[in-house]
Amino acid sequence: MLRWNGDPALVSGATREECSILNERRQALIRILLESHQPITIRHLATVLKTSSRTIRYDLGQINDWCADNGLNLIRKPHSGVLLDQRGLSRDDILRRLVLAGPSEFVARPAERQRLTVSWLLAGAEAICPESLQTRLGVSHSTAVNDLRTVENWLGRYGISLRRDAAGAITLQSTERQWRQVVADLVAEYTEGGQLLTRLRTTSATERNPSHDVVDESESLRTMIQLSGLDAANRLQTLTEMVSEHLGVPPTEPALPNLVVHLAIAVSRVRQGKTIPASAAHLEELRSAAGYSTAERLAEALEQAFQVRLPEPEVGYLGLHLASLAQKRQADDEDGESRVMARDFYRLASSLLGAGPLMDEDDILALALHLKPIRHRLSEGLFLRNPLLNEIKQKLPKFFEVASKAGKVVESRVGLRLPEEEIGYLAIHLGAAVEKKKLSRRRVLLVCGSGIGTANLLAASLSKYMPDVEIVGTVSPVGVEDALSHLRVDHVISTIRLDLQDMRVSYVSGIPDQAEIQLIKKRLGLEQEAAPALAGAKGARIAGGNLPVLSDLLTKNHIALDVPAMNWQEAVTAAGDVLVRAGDVDSAYVQSMVQAIEQLGPYVVVAPGCAMPHARPTAAVRRVSMSLIRLREPVRFGNEENDPVDLVFPLAAVDTNTHLKALSQLTKLLQNEADLKRIRTARSVDEVLDVVQRYSPDSEE
Amino acid sequence: MKILTVCGMGFGTSLMLKMFIQDLLKELNIKADTDVSDLGSVRGSQADLIVAPSDMKTHLVDLSIPVIFIENLIDKREIRSKVAPVLKQLHETAGGA
Structure with a gap:
């Protein structure tokens, strides 16, 4: 056994005891748990770490203390496995602590000793001989000689031999x-x-x-x-x-x-x-x-x-x-399986989007190639970060929503749930496929630095909002000059800074918003063209049709009377929980409603005593929905004009349009003081329902 | 002429406001486009007038477009008294119809 650089005092924050607790296997165990946000079975852990379930149980016991000391929570869920609750600590921070708490007692197992010997030989910086290995690895002479023999054999498979000079120093012959x-x-x-x-x-x-x-x-x-x-x-x-x-x-x-x-x-x-x-x-x-x-x-x-x-x-x-x-x-x-999944995914997505068949064989191939690593990550419980996730959810809520629904075909085949990160990538594929259908005729070169499908997606958005634009190519920054030398290009659109002369460059984000689109249009001299409504806002005019009416949303189990709440946060949460219980939204949506008010102010207090909290449509919204709660005691939202609030109508939208009919009926209701009073004095949910019913289409206008 | 209604998300409160503005335009017999926007995109939008909830005041400063703030978003009288004069004025400046 060798002490490797081993003064524990130098290891920040880690006591000697800790160091001996976190041996390599336990470190590996924590890393695996850290990568997964779903419980992992002990059996699976044992297989991955090539040890027994018993050892894993013992290790988990030891790790538990370290986790507690570092503010983490190791949760064991009966029948489903072990989960590491990061308690809001960032992954990088935990990894750093893990490295700092690393084993200071370096146990050089034979494989690692030999790997080290190979790496020294490859580096060729210092003379290697059995004696030097003896000192550096803390092993006996015969072990050093044996290790060298193993190393020599292994290297021999690459056709590499060891040469010993007169002094006994060993070097690689390769x-x-x-x-x-x-x-x-x-x-x-x-x-x-x-x-x-x-x-x-x-x-x-x-x-x-x-x-x-x-x-x-x-x-x-x-x-x-x-x-x-x-x-x-x-x-x-x-x-x-x-x-x-x-x-x-x-x-x-x-x-x-x-x-x-x-x-x-x-x-x-x-x-x-x-x-x-x-x-x-x-x-x-x-x-x-x-x-x-x-x-x-x-x-x-x-x-x-x-x-x-x-x-x-x-x-x-x-x-x-x-x-x-x-x-x-x-x-x-x-790998036919991925292809089948990709095809099924697009098929389902097309029908959900109410569009014709979206995909061509290229799209299916691209998605199939992407699905393969996704399936691998799912089955291994690995977690992939998606740096674009928030942007995708904000700017492509529709595709994200459809991707999360169509993703079920993948989930059912793999037998595991897709995390949001992966759904984000699916949404990008979907977005790219949908918009690709509308490719066009102007000469623009796109430059992208990174990101899965970012280039495709950017190309897609641009061609959607600027049908007269032809994307002549998509290149990385290093490929720009080359592309410009052999392609006729009118304009360069880039997601990263470029140093170009004699060429107009517009900078955009991977998923450009309306402002950016307008800017590019102006630059390309296209701004006179009618801008298609970005998020379907214009579709809002097509009211009626099959859109749900107020009484479709405010059903018996969506109304609660005399709900206790100490403050506006509790009021919004209580109102949102009605939607959660009805299976309309995930609890994440309730949190985003609270956050929206925190960030944007109490403007959701639309009329005296009435608040309509809402947040952006995300995957956390399963269907367009609304609830109505009457508070036991009014609370203040911080809206000077209209406080205090006793009626809360949280709204969960799936797009900019579907909730339109119900919203317009709610607006009419809010204008009718008599009906509001009826709701405020109603002795039962049925009395409230009667009022709501009056704003259903039959009695309207 | 284009009137933009704004709220935090661009599909809730702003949509309510938009419906009122549309009613008001009909009432005044003025033709104009109406559209909704979320706070994030409002700066890139082109419009002759912005109507927003008064709680957005701090978010909507330094705009080149005039903004009217509404306290009670379902109060037709407030909206009419604040917005109608501006609509009429804009309509006249634009040369009538």
Whole structure:
């Protein structure tokens, strides 16, 4: 056993006891729990961590204390498993604490010892010999010799041998290609376990504190990150975005990390002057390979982004990697299950949107390729952050709602619920497919830095609101100059800052709002054209028809009398809870009604004593609905004119239109003081219903 | 001529206001477009007049478009007395119909 950098006093906030509690497996356990927002069974945990259920139970007991100390709550739910309640702490913060509390007693198991030995050999910075390993790893001479033998065998499979000089110092005998392959494969091990991402994410947090020589779960991982050049700021992210934009592949593509790691290694090695040589004949062969032309374009982008010059053989090998990525994607494509789900999803979504068939084969393929990793994440209980989620919910409420309903086809097949994050991505696919149908004729180049489908979606919105615009291409920032050199472009629209001369650039967000659309229209000289109503607000004129009337919404179980409330928050919550109990909305909607008032003020107090709280239509709203509660005691909302309030009518809308009829009838009711008085003095719900009935279409006008 | 009604979300209170404005326009025999907007988009919208709940006062400053604030959103008399004169004036400036 070896103490690794091991002065516990240096480890911030973590007592020695804590350190011994959180061994690698327990750390891994916390990480797994952290990634999931659904309970995970002990059996599943045991399988993933390759140990017994009994050990997991024991570990959970130990972890419990650490969680409590750090303000987390470890919840065990009978029959469904274990859940880590983050109690509002951010994930990054918890991960940082986890790393800080890491095991300071470094138990170098044989596999890790050997990985370390390999990483030192690959780094080649210091002389390696059995004696040095003895000291550095705290093992006996014979163990060091044995480890070296194992390492030599393993490296032998890559065609790499060890050379011992006269003094006994050991070095690698490898070609550049072999060296890179080994590094890439070792990094891939960590990528699969998700450790790489976590490590890269926590690195910045720990680097700010150089005095805390934090002991990580794996020293060899640290070395591998350095060797692969992934330690450079945001290298992994930048490369992933570049490749995904360039190849039109979502960043979640499972085969992508492998390619990205190879690219990172290539960039870092070429910079050090270590390139892969190729004979003229071999080079010719590489040039004729399938991925070569794409490789050339990607290489150009890499050269610009990283200020490096990639020799031809490097480009050739890049082509080989791209070809293998394409093959993997093809194999994914043949995964019929995802295709069936994608088709079903679009079918259901089309009917929900009341539109004709939305999708073509391209859309189905794109969604199927996306569904594959989604299914994987669901079944593994992994949690993916969706940085666009709030924007999607705000700006595409309709698509989000439909995606969450149509997502049921995925849920029923996988047997698990889709988290909102994933639904957000489905909504983007849906939005892109819907709007793609209306592509058009003006010459605009779109530039997008990141995001799944952001480019597609932007293209879709633009062509919807500007039918005269033709999107001539969608490129990453590095591809702009190239695109401009061979495409005729009138205007560039970008989601990120560009440094372009002789070209008009408009900047927008991924999902542009009306203001941005107007601005672009003006710039393109299109503003005279009638702007289609953005969120269907104009549809509001088509009142009547099959829209629900007030008495459809205010049914017996939607009315409650003499509800106690101490303040406006309680009043809104009580009124919202009526909708929750009726299954109309999720409790999240009730919270957003409260938040809306907190943020925008008490304007929902529409008339003396009457409040109509509401929030944006989101997936938390299952159907258009309204309730009516009469408070036992009036409360103040902070509206000088109309306080205090005793009647609360929360409204849950699914769009800008469906609630129109009922809202207009409610408005009429609110204007009728006599009927309001009847509601205020009603002795039973039925008496209120009688009043509501008067505003149903039969008695109206 | 275009009249924009505004509320926090763009489909609740503003919709109520819009219905009143439409009634009022009919009453005055003035032709105008009416539309709703949420607070976030109002700055990018083009209109000749904005009508909003008075609680939005702090959110609707420094606009180039005149804004009328309404206290009681279902009080036709208040809306009429505040909005009708402005509508008439706008209608006249626009050259009548």
